[in-house]
Amino acid sequence: MTDSKYFTTTKKGEIFELKAELNSDKKEKKKEAVKKVIASMTVGKDVSALFPDVVNCMQTDNLELKKLVYLYLMNYAKSQPDMAIMAVNTFVKDCEDPNPLIRALAVRTMGCIRVDKITEYLCEPLRKCLKDEDPYVRKTAAVCVAKLHDINAQLVEDQGFLDTLKDLISDSNPMVVANAVAALSEIAESHPSSNLLDLNPQSINKLLTALNECTEWGQIFILDCLANYTPKDDREAQSICERVTPRLSHANSAVVLSAVKVLMKFMEMLSKDLDYYGTLLKKLAPPLVTLLSAEPELQYVALRNINLIVQKRPEILKHEMKVFFVKYNDPIYVKLEKLDIMIRLASQANIAQVLAELKEYATEVDVDFVRKAVRAIGRCAIKVEQSAERCVSTLLDLIQTKVNYVVQEAIVVIKDIFRKYPNKYESVIATLCENLDSLDEPEARAAMIWIVGEYAERIDNADELLESFLEGFHDESTQVQLQLLTAIVKLFLKKPTETQELVQQVLSLATQDSDNPDLRDRGYIYWRLLSTDPVAAKEVVLAEKPLISEETDLIEPTLLDELICYIGTLASVYHKPPSAFVEGGRGVVHKSLPPRTASSESTESPETAPAGAPSGEQPDVIPTQGDLLGDLLNLDLGPPVGGPPLATSSVQMGAVDLLGGGLDSLIGGPNFVAPPAAAVPPNLGTSMGSGLSDLFDLTSGVGTLSGSYVAPKAVWLPAMKAKGLEISGTFTRQVGSISMDLQLTNKALQVMTDFAIQFNRNSFGLAPAAPLQVHAPLSPNQTVEISLPLNTVGSVMKMEPLNNLQVAVKNNIDVFYFSTLYPLHILFVEDGKMDRQMFLATWKDIPNENEAQFQIRDCPLNAEAVSSRLQSSNIFTVAKRNVEGQDMLYQSLKLTNGIWVLAELRIQPGNPSFTLSLKCRAPEVSQHVYQAYETILKN
């Protein structure tokens, strides 16, 4: 007899019989009985009643039996907590067993038993196992910490297991390291702010070493963890990339995808001019193609990810179109994904091949696939203008097949082609009209009606065609009804004489016989337009519409960036952020790509540093009045005239789009009143990139919580110079973000509105990170306080003095200009602490002529106080020495553009005068750094 017999026992009284067998004296019989219990458990029968009897079998020399009992325990302990205690002794004893396999088994199983009382007993054995001499036990114990944390997070912290786990990252055994990383990453996810995984260049180095040695799974854990790290500059990013690229040749696809994730993320930090950047791009394509020869399920995961990668960096796979050609035997989910990528890669260079393929696919069997192929042909036409004609003729061929769903799909896409290339292909309308009767899907009917309405003047029997649809008006879907209404109104405006009756009919159907609010409202709008001013109606309804955009269904850029951080994971398969499908707070930390922080330009070659721009060339400090005014006005709202404001809205909803276009032109009249400035869409003022870097700054700053010294507000722009607007302000730096705190006072007699702000180019690229938000009009004698977030990604131009900032502020009255000096310490970044060795090397490396010496007088503080006060403004003490009674502080700081400044501060006890020596590769900043020292120490 074989083990499969255990699955077939269904007779009554089974439990009773099993009980007897479990208590049998014969070992063999006992084991048989436990097997039967497990089999019953598997198929879903409740065998919890046997708990005490099964637990009694636990004390055994037979490892196989022991494992079965453990399996049972893990399943039922929660339902029988009191009895589960009976097992504790055995566990504790097993944790001391001379055989490492048994020790590990015990600690592994104990972690899976979610009973509070047992958890308490687990702590001591776990502590021992974490330090066990055998790596097999340690790697098991590492995972056990994560298990315990899942049951009782507080306990894990109280017992200090987190520190032990952190120590395991330096373990000599690679698998222990990998499991420790996995456990820590998981724990860190539930405490996003804990800084648990304290990644720094040293620990990263350890991980990269372990990466070469551990199992394929361990490599995945480590790579996924690495992807969460943000290198401090482009050089570190590059060196990590160099050590990760060999993983692209691993046989395990998950290792490859995780490596791709790290590379895609860190590439963000590399300058595109770098040779290495190009090399990296080239290295990424082959492994991505290789993923397509994996098993179909993995191909699917790979294709979903490639879809993201192609959107983020199209250059990687632009020559690889052929590998995405669909194979006859591919599973449907692979076919659909390949098709999607083919369209994304379609370009003028390969369009002929793509079209030939798509035509082939349109004759396939699977309806979804065929539809998508037909739709793809339309998308190619819209994307590659040169191919439009060929696409249209291909679509016509397909319509000739008379396969119902092919015809309908073709008509839907031809409508979009018309919207992209108006008045070009209307010769095909006749063919389309022939198929009118076969259209039974709302989308296709709506598309056809739209075409008839749009080209009504060229279709002789347009009125008859539309009338035929009108007969069953109430049975149509809303989409078709709306379209029919619009089309008939268009027809009427084009051929008013013959169609008066028809338009009245449709207006009354829409307004009186329908209870759909959209339909009624649109009906009334048309009605009033037509009855009030037919000429205006014509201008509105038949106005030229913006063309539809080339790429539809692209993933929104911020989401795309976030998904790139999740390459290989479920999020990348669903194309949704984890928060959309993960319950609770777990794993839903928002991720973003790192901003580019270049180290090379500034630290290596001071002459190219922004501060080193030729000072003779000090041109139009403030551009001509007109230019700047123009710029500022561009901040203003309202859809750009002529642009495609609504083109991104769904292509299918032609009706909505039309109306949108009409409304725009309506509002565009002379009485256009600008909405208040508060309504400025946030993305007008800031580029996407700066938004991202802001986020990043925030997250990296968490934990250090530094608040630099803030000077009191000073008047920057007196009221008399600005027609009554007084501006005073100051600069602050807090938690890594810089802001300009402004106070606006209205000293005029009229209300001020529509505020906007702009900076001239300046030495450190300071720029507003958001538009100036004044939420209500500023009435006379009113004051508002505004904190304007700044970033340092604006354009750079050397100013004189270096920290000069020229600002333009606009309101409804005029544009005003003023300039102010910002204290340099707002640019001192949080990670400005240099490693001691590095400090020494750099100090020696910087030529002596770059050294500048200053005296700070009348400062009553001692060395301790100085050090801590400076630290809160991100000037870090690297080392301290006492030489002949004098305190020497060695300090470092880093500016937002990556320039390092090294300082030596000599303090003589009892003497209020300090000597400050500064060394920097860009000596121009020294003077201002000295001023920053003065300000910080004396306030």
Added chain:
Amino acid sequence: MIGGLFIYNHKGEVLISRVYRDDIGRNAVDAFRVNVIHARQQVRSPVTNIARTSFFHVKRSNIWLAAVTKQNVNAAMVFEFLYKMCDVMAAYFGKISEENIKNNFVLIYELLDEILDFGYPQNSETGALKTFITQQGIKSQHQTKEEQSQITSQVTGQIGWRREGIKYRRNELFLDVLESVNLLMSPQGQVLSAHVSGRVVMKSYLSGMPECKFGMNDKIVIEKQGKGTADETSKSGKQSIAIDDCTFHQCVRLSKFDSERSISFIPPDGEFELMRYRTTKDIILPFRVIPLVREVGRTKLEVKVVIKSNFKPSLLAQKIEVRIPTPLNTSGVQESQISAEIELLPTNDKKKWARPPISMNFEVPFAPSGLKVRYLKVFEPKLNYSDHDVIKWVRYIGRSGIYETRC
């Protein structure tokens, strides 16, 4: 991480159910059965989200393996793990069938406990697993302390795929270069896409911990070496091949390949796949299929297929098969000019008729990519045998992959 793993038979009955995480309940087992196994339509995705729970599945014959999770897991890893699980099971008890799974369910649970801990995959190399997960549970009692620590260090070690102290009287190794040629040709004879995906499979029966170095006619290596001797470059330059991409078994030192492009490793004992590679340039297409299809009226189809071989007459191709698709309801097939070895196989496809491509199967005794093994050197410094003492065998087999000509 993986929250649970279930194995079902074709009817949707659970054969194995192992839950690793508290967030996965018993109802997950049923959810998958109802929504995927019993679903009416064809599988539309290998990943299914049901009530905020994600199910990954793969199918082996009529057995379903499903991994379940509520978190944002590494999806590629989950599938790789499921495949690995299948490999491990196959290595232990052969074919994955309902019968075999039921007969070995205790073993499967033991394996699942070992290779997946809290949903994190652990060492899953069969070589290592077989040293301590045996079907005789008693073995553990007789192990000595050294044996135990040898097991644990192998399972967790840098060379987790090989144990120490292997001894053979005759040191021998076999290399199989197995290639599959893939072709998609248009009816007009234009190559739409063609590539070779190859594998180098090694069977090693070597003593000790042998350090191996594998060399082939990789264009990049040849060109690098050829710098000194221009003469050789011109000679071997023609024979070298451009490899688009390759992946390696985890025993190969990837960083060394990345920096020097040399393939060095300590092999597992017995059979394993050393590397996979793909080439697209200068492929020798062993056969050319020239189809001529005419639809004569609505009920008659005339198919003429000419096949030409494209290799030396001294070589013999085997297992040749040409599949000419015909509609399901075909009757009265007339064969006019069919040579003896070729059989006509009417397509028995369940799908609706849409004129699938003509496909070919074959096996040829050479590598269509042009790959040649140049050497495989073996060094075992501690033991008393040298590279010359090892008996080495190399074999090349080229098979058809998806070799299709549209018609």
